[in-house]
Amino acid sequence: MADTKMSKNTSPNEHSTKGAYVHAGEEYTRDTNYIEDRIVADPSAFADDAERDYWPVEANRYRLVAARACPWANRTLIARRLLGLEDVLSVGLPGPTHDIRSWTFDLDEGGVDPVLGIERLQEAYFARFPDYPRGITVPAIVDIESGAVVTNNFPQITEDFSKEWKQFHREGAPDLWPAELEDEMRDVMKRIYTEINNGVYRCGFAGSQETYEAAFERLWTALDWVEERLSTRRYLMGDHITEADIRLFTTLVRFDAVYYSHFKCGRQTLASMPNLWGYARDLFQTPGFGDTVDFQQIKEHYYIVHEDINPTQIVPAGPDLSGWLTPHGREALGGSPFDEAAGATAPGPVRESEKVTAGHNPMYPA
Structure with missing residues (x-):
C-alpha cells in the first residue's frame, strides 16, 4: 500500500477525543487533516x-x-x-x-x-x-x-x-450532487463550512474576548446571508435537497439545543429566524433527516465532554423540542424535497435496529 497522507499534528480534534479545547488568548483552529483514502x-x-x-x-x-x-x-x-x-x-x-x-x-x-x-x-x-x-x-x-x-x-x-x-443506491435515490449545480454548490458549502459549521466551534472554543467577538460576527454574518438566501428558494440550491442541505442541517438542528448557549452563539435563537427555522423544520420532517437525530445524545456529548466550557457537566433539561414538528410553510416557495420528475422518492421507514431512542426526538415519544 502507498503511504497514506495524514498529518503528524497531535493536537486534538474536537469531535474525536476528550481534552482541553480552549487555549487562553488563542483563536480556535480546527485540524482538518484526515486519512485521505x-x-x-x-x-x-x-x-x-x-x-x-x-x-x-x-x-x-x-x-x-x-x-x-x-x-x-x-x-x-x-x-x-x-x-x-x-x-x-x-x-x-x-x-x-x-x-x-x-x-x-x-x-x-x-x-x-x-x-x-x-x-x-x-x-x-x-x-x-x-x-x-x-x-x-x-x-x-x-x-x-x-x-x-x-x-x-x-x-x-x-x-x-x-x-x-x-x-x-436504492431505486428512487435523489441526486445530491446535480452536475449543473456542482460549481456553485461547492462555493456555498465552503462558506457554510468555514463560517457556520466550524463557526459555532470558533465561538465556543475562543480563548479571548477579542477572538470570540470576531468569531461571533463572522458566524452571524453567514447566518444572515443564509436567512436571506432562503427567502426566495425552498432549499439552498433551489427546488430540491442536495448535499449542501445535509451539511447545513446538522449544525442548525443542534443550534438551539447546544450552540446558542453552550458555544455562546446566542444573538438569537434559530426559532426566531423565520426562513432558517422554517427551512430547518422542513428538512427535519423529511425522511432521512430528522429521523437520524438524537437530541439527548447531542446534549450529553457537548455538555459532558467539554469540561473546560462546562465544568459541572450538567446537561440542560430543555429546550422544548415539540416545535420541530409544527408546520413549516415552505411549500409556498414551490419545489419538493425529492425531484419527482427525475424519479426521486423518499426513503422508506427506518430500520427497527436503527431507530432513535424513544424520548430523544419528538418523532419518537417516550
Whole structure:
C-alpha cells in the first residue's frame, strides 16, 4: 500500500477525543487533516495518485462508525439513508461521550461493537496505523475483515456515497450532487463550512474576548446571508435537497439545543429566524433527516465532554423540542424535497435496529 497522507499534528480534534479545547488568548483552529483514502467504484482509475489508497466499493465489506451526537458523523447517517445504502454498508453507533482515548461502543451489549468486536474505535485506527498520532474521529469507515480504519475524511465520504456507490443506491435515490449545480454548490458549502459549521466551534472554543467577538460576527454574518438566501428558494440550491442541505442541517438542528448557549452563539435563537427555522423544520420532517437525530445524545456529548466550557457537566433539561414538528410553510416557495420528475422518492421507514431512542426526538415519544 502507498503511504497514506495524514498529518503528524497531535493536537486534538474536537469531535474525536476528550481534552482541553480552549487555549487562553488563542483563536480556535480546527485540524482538518484526515486519512485521505477513498472507497471508489474503480480504483484503477486513480492509479496515478500516489498520495492515498483507493479501496473498491463492495457490499458488506465495510462498516460505517458514526456517533449520533457528532454533526460531522450525522451527515453520513443522513446520506446513507437518503441513498439507501443500509443493505450494503452497516453502521456502528458509539455512545455520546468518550474519554481521552476514543469513542466507545457503550450502547452495545457488553460495550462491544457486534460486527467489529471492539470496545473502542481507537482499536480500528491502531489496526491500520499502530502509532497513529492524532485524534480518533467519527465518522470512520472500517474494513470489517482486517478491522482496520479506511478513512475518516467526512466530506469526501458523503460525496463518494453519492458518486462512487451508485451501483448500490436504492431505486428512487435523489441526486445530491446535480452536475449543473456542482460549481456553485461547492462555493456555498465552503462558506457554510468555514463560517457556520466550524463557526459555532470558533465561538465556543475562543480563548479571548477579542477572538470570540470576531468569531461571533463572522458566524452571524453567514447566518444572515443564509436567512436571506432562503427567502426566495425552498432549499439552498433551489427546488430540491442536495448535499449542501445535509451539511447545513446538522449544525442548525443542534443550534438551539447546544450552540446558542453552550458555544455562546446566542444573538438569537434559530426559532426566531423565520426562513432558517422554517427551512430547518422542513428538512427535519423529511425522511432521512430528522429521523437520524438524537437530541439527548447531542446534549450529553457537548455538555459532558467539554469540561473546560462546562465544568459541572450538567446537561440542560430543555429546550422544548415539540416545535420541530409544527408546520413549516415552505411549500409556498414551490419545489419538493425529492425531484419527482427525475424519479426521486423518499426513503422508506427506518430500520427497527436503527431507530432513535424513544424520548430523544419528538418523532419518537417516550
